[in-house]
Amino acid sequence: MKFCVVPINTRLVYVIIHCFLCLLTDGRKHRLILENDDRHYILASSFGFQRGGLLTLTVSGFHAFSANSPEQFNGTTKGRHGFTIDKSRNFEVANYFEKNQEACIFGENDKPRLDNSTAMILVEIIPDGPNEIARVIVNKQPSGGSIDGVDIFSCSQTLVELKLVDHLVDDEKGQSLSVSQQARDASYPELHSCSALENGNKAKLIKRDFKYYFSIAIWLGNVENEGAYSVFYHNCPNYENRKATRSSLTIDIVERNGNDYLAVGERFSPTVYFIMAFLFLATAFVWGWILHTAKRDVYKLHYVMLILVFLKAASLLCHGVNYHFISALGAPLEGWAILFYITHLLKGALLFITLVLIGTGWAFIKNFLTSKEKKIFIIVIPFQVLANIAYIILEESETGDYRYTMWGYIFMLVDFFCCGCILIPIVWSIRHLSEAASTDGKAASNLQRMRLFRRFYMLVVCYIYFTRIVVMIFDMTVPFRYTYLNTVFREGGTFIFFLLTGYTFRPTLENPYLLLSQEDADNDNDDVEMDDVVVYDRKHNSDQITLRSSAKGDDAESRANLIV
Known part of the structure; x- marks a missing residue:
């Protein structure tokens, strides 16, 4: 097999590296940008939370309009928009979507019924209209059960910190805190500028240039709150007519378990990658030693296998380092x-x-x-x-x-x-x-x-x-x-x-x-077959080698004893 050297275009290398840089995201700090999107629901994120976890949902530049005209969506238009934060046992399918594929939970008509197995947080966006006041209504559904103990906050100040809005007319102020709440805010200082919301309360919805902005934080305070949470965005008019309305918005989601940005099920992932990288690296050194001690029986493919094991170890090591920085910073280097x-x-x-x-x-x-x-x-x-x-x-x-x-x-x-x-x-x-x-x-x-x-x-x-x-x-x-x-x-x-x-x-x-076939190399030698066998005799102190070969056209077996 022949290998040739292919000249590499330097400009092509720069393009590839640029594409890698453009693809890099913020790890567990998610940003999803939707432009003129007509899907009826969208999975924005999934994360495994333990007790004390915090989810921050920030929506900026939200506006919706008819698919046939650029008219802005308002409160009088049939249908609603909003988010559901669904709790389930694993990440296969959210409990709500197992039973409700064609009905929007925010819909005015044919609203699906929720049973006791459903645990979710509803964030409904209601823009202003002739008879409507712009607001975001936050509900826990059902009230109590495995969703009890979840604290919800309106965090408009986050919009200023992210430079999504210039300033706020009035700042949100927190309330007097209990001992457990003080411990919570010690882990998440950003909650100091947020105001707590009771079930069914309204979060602050800010309007700028016909676009809407809001930010909420959800803190999981009890052991019963632990689970796999999935954030969905719903465009309710499109449940009945899949192309009725389009929406544009930017969704920023930050998920944390205390100081760890990894999901509870991923907390051991860096250790797993480091251990596997060590095992592959050790295997590569053992394989290299085997190749060194058996030089005459080594083929080129054995060295290709050695390079492969080294690359596998390097890939796992880099992956483990990536997860380490995501755990500490929320984003890879x-x-x-x-x-x-x-x-x-x-x-x-x-x-x-x-x-x-x-x-x-x-x-x-x-x-x-x-x-x-x-x-x-x-x-x-x-x-x-x-x-x-x-x-x-x-x-x-x-x-x-x-x-x-x-x-x-x-x-x-x-x-x-x-x-x-x-x-x-x-x-x-x-x-x-x-x-x-x-x-x-x-x-x-x-x-x-x-x-x-x-x-x-x-x-x-x-x-x-x-x-x-x-x-x-x-x-x-x-x-x-x-x-x-x-x-x-x-x-x-x-x-x-x-x-x-x-x-x-x-x-x-x-x-x-x-045993490599050498027929092509030995065409000139008709006296030796490819299936010659070399037998080593280790019975005596000296190495006695018996060479057995069958000559073509001769049934007799010739033997030669060589003393090394």
Whole structure:
């Protein structure tokens, strides 16, 4: 296999780096910008809260208008707009949407009924109109139960601090605080400038140039309040007529558990990534030592596998550092984020290249790639790069963004397509060895290699099934406290796959699978067959080597004893 050096366009590199910088978001400080959006509901964020967690929701520049005319939305227009903050056991589907897909909770007609299993906070936006006063009504639904103990605040001063509005006509003032409330405000000093709201009270809604602004904070004070919370925006007129109104607004959400910006289920994620990075790094050094001590049995593909393990360790290390800074600051550092995406991109491409090379038997069985195998490379590598780019965009996009759903489908389809492609050369190798075993008189050697590729085929299938399907199902069903186990299973499964693959194709003379075919190199020597076997005799102090070879056209077996 020949490699060529491709000249790199410097301008292209700058463009790629610029795209990475543009994609970087603020970690757990979410900002979702909606322009002329006609979706009837949008998932803005999901987060796992423990007792003492705080969610801040800030909406700026809100205005809605008819899809057929630029007329502003007002209180007399049929339908409402607002937010629901839904509590559930995990992040699969919010409890409310399991039973109500076509009815808006703020709707005037056919309002859905909420049972005792539903726990949510309602934030209804009512702009001013001929008979309406601009206001934001905040309710807990149902009152009491698992939502009891949640304190809600109106925080208009946050709009000034974020420079969304210039000034306020009157400042919100807090009330006398109890001991528990003083402890709460000690953890969240920003609540000092907020005013507490009772259930059904109105938060301050500010109007500037026909656009509306408000900010609320939600503090979860009891153990019963812990759970997976999802923030949804609702455009109620579009539940009945999907294109009735369009809305434009900017949503800023900050989620915290005390001083930790990670969800309660992600609190161990940095530790998991650091541990897995150490395991892969240690494995890389062990693999390098094996290659150093078995020089004559080492092929180029073994060094490719070594580079792959180092890249995997570097990718996990950068990912762990990213999570560490998100936990402390709410956002990753740009330098570490770029390093993670670069190592992840290289690791993903090299992983599929390595699997395809092993599947074709390159270096282990033959020194060349057929035209069909080269076409597999031409197809797999660009698609794998596309899959990794889709993954990066998903990581750096907000859940409610239009492109999030599109790139999610692209990533899933392209990733499964690439996984299917790497199985094709393995099937070709198994079929080739099966046919060769019955035609060229070397059944024993080819059958051994065929068993190898069957084993490797099953190994790859199990790896794909576990890391793509089982882990995804587990992620949808695991309780919100244990979402970090998804990372443990995915990276742990990958580590086991790397270990088994390395052990199967380890560079050792006793491994009959790695006897390289030399028929093309030995065409001029008709007296020696490819299935010659070298046997080491360690019974005596000296090394006695018995060379057994079968000459063509001669049934007698010639033996030569060599003393080393």
